[in-house]
Amino acid sequence: MGKKKRVEKEVEAEAETKPNGDSHQKKKKKKTKAVEETNGGATESDEIPTVSIAIAGSIIDNAQSLELATRLAGQIARAATIFRVDEVVVFDNKSNSGNNGAFTTQNHSNENERGAAFLVRILQYLETPQYLRKVLFPKHNSLRYVGMLPPLDAPHHLRKHEWSLYREGVTLKERATSSGGTMVDVGLDKNVVVGQLLEPGIRVTVAMGDNHNFDSDLPRQVASSSKPREKAGKYWGYKVRYASNISSIFADCPYKGGYDHLIGTSEHGLIVNSSQLTLPGFRHLLIAFGGLSGLEKSVEEDHKLKGKNVRDIFDMYLNTCPHQGSRTIRTEEALFISLQYFQEPISRALDGAVS
16 A cells, blocks of 8 residues: 555656546536536545446557457447446556646547547447437447447446436426426437526436326426436446556546555566455545556656656555466457456455444
């Protein structure tokens, strides 16, 4: 734990404050407090422990076509959803820390994207409920093959006939004539009204209340995106954040106090059976996966970590798939292997913290 704290302090001394990565929700104008709480991890509740993963954007550059790159991104999104990951950080290997978290789906340039920019866009698109995508994601060449990917089918990807205490929605230009609130499309045949006056085109989480009547005109309330998990125990998708280098992963952590336990994965890591691995009680756990050249290369290319060994940065540096038959394990494969490997240790750590 001491190693990680020293690294974070050194990085934070040089880092500037950057916007959070849930970029399709960004607006320059002032918004109400309720909406600000839904727009990123910085104001998320710290009551419930979170699991974040960090992935090198360079893995996309190994794909031989746009279609294969899209399939790769789809596998990462599926893994994050299946294992209930709260945050996906996509990092580059740039020497400076500019533009952290600033990729936006509102970029109307239709130029081909590679690396982190491509991965961020696809991950955000797939996490968004289907009925919101047309409004929140303009047409883009990077999205050409997303229709062939299997859906995430996450709990917040609701059908029209499904009732839920919460639904994701997008604010509309139309104003509610009776209450003076804002109309929100939450994927039902009829739009709902929220009491707040909000700008159009903002993704929000709407508390639907206890009335199961889809046609009810009663005003609803905008809630923090963490509420479905806090109040109903439901997994509600992952946030996506961009980091220009590996040190920015830690410096721009959206959680108060930062990540309190860091795990790096590598074929050069320590071999420990999952049943024998003991994790401390944590609030915000981060598991990092390297790119084509591994985490070692990412650390070496980050000037803020100059002279540091990768084992100085992480509290644990583990090989989650020893005795592999192939010379290489692809990141999308390592993701499924490792997240399954950590399931039991994470459960034990959380159960121990509760008791």
